[in-house]
Amino acid sequence: MLEQTEHQDQQSWQSPGLKTSWNGSEFDGVLKDDVSSVWPHVEKLITSGLDYTDGTLRSEDVLEELLNKSMQLWVSRRNGKVEAVCITTLKEYATTKICEFVVVAGNNMQNWIEFEGVIMAWARSHKCDKARAVFAREGWLRAALDWKRAATIIEKVL
Numbered sequence: 001m002l003e004q005t006e007h008q009d010q011q012s013w014q015s016p017g018l019k020t021s022w023n024g025s026e027f028d029g030v031l032k033d034d035v036s037s038v039w040p041h042v043e044k045l046i047t048s049g050l051d052y053t054d055g056t057l058r059s060e061d062v063l064e065e066l067l068n069k070s071m072q073l074w075v076s077r078r079n080g081k082v083e084a085v086c087i088t089t090l091k092e093y094a095t096t097k098i099c100e101f102v103v104v105a106g107n108n109m110q111n112w113i114e115f116e117g118v119i120m121a122w123a124r125s126h127k128c129d130k131a132r133a134v135f136a137r138e139g140w141l142r143a144a145l146d147w148k149r150a151a152t153i154i155e156k157v158l
Helices: 006-011 032-053 059-067 113-125 138-143
Strands: 019-022 025-030 072-078 081-092 097-106 130-132
Touching: 019 113, 025 032, 025 113, 032 059, 032 072, 032 081, 032 097, 059 081, 072 113, 081 113, 097 113, 113 130
Parallel strands: 097 130
Antiparallel strands: 019 025, 025 072, 072 081, 081 097
16 A cells, blocks of 8 residues: 555545544544545544454455445544444344444543444434444443443354
């Protein structure tokens, strides 16, 4: 990859998609057409979040799903630097539609935790009636706003 200055880095992946700001941070819902240019700036953070999926997903799988629009990418930046990423997907069942948080990873949570409301509003606009985080770490239950433990996932290696 070509070396880029910090300013070029920041400007190279501006998205015309959903944007908002809070507490000095900017938050973008990245459009499909912008995913490829944003990916090099967020892949490392996404990969760190995928460590908690127990090998269920790889970064290349996530990129493919983002490009075919079955997953969505959300990015929080502060002073032009990525501080958090979120990957969501919409799951439709017979009786409910769920916005599933696949990956949430970042630093300085106090700067971007409020952006959860933006994703929830977006999910409601897509007729979701629940949000779910399957691969959440225990700490998220304490930090997340108005979330509760709904179930326990157990598995057995075959």
